[in-house]
Amino acid sequence: MPLYAVRMDVDLPADLPGREELLARELAYSQDLQRSGAWRHLWRIAGQYSNLSVFDVADNDALHDLLWNLPLFPFMRIDVTPLAHHPSSID
Numbered sequence: 001m002p003l004y005a006v007r008m009d010v011d012l013p014a015d016l017p018g019r020e021e022l023l024a025r026e027l028a029y030s031q032d033l034q035r036s037g038a039w040r041h042l043w044r045i046a047g048q049y050s051n052l053s054v055f056d057v058a059d060n061d062a063l064h065d066l067l068w069n070l071p072l073f074p075f076m077r078i079d080v081t082p083l084a085h086h087p088s089s090i091d
Helices: 019-036 061-069
Strands: 003-008 039-044 050-057 077-084
Touching: 003 061, 019 039, 061 077
Parallel strands: none
Antiparallel strands: 003 050, 003 077, 039 050
16 A cells, blocks of 8 residues: 655644543544554654654545544645655665
């Protein structure tokens, strides 16, 4: 399956009504995706409300659906980079 590097920058208002419930839904959804193997890696970008992730999904449409369903999606700027195997990689 194709791999995608995805940067997500979050701009969530501190005074958003229902903020805690929204964050709890985001946590549950993201951890379910990690357990399934679709969300392979998740790293915080130091000093920012941002992350860099690697997704392993069937195709562009599957990635779109997964990202669209993130509870925080309306508060994110998302950049997607499709990945290809590097010929010098030992993996």
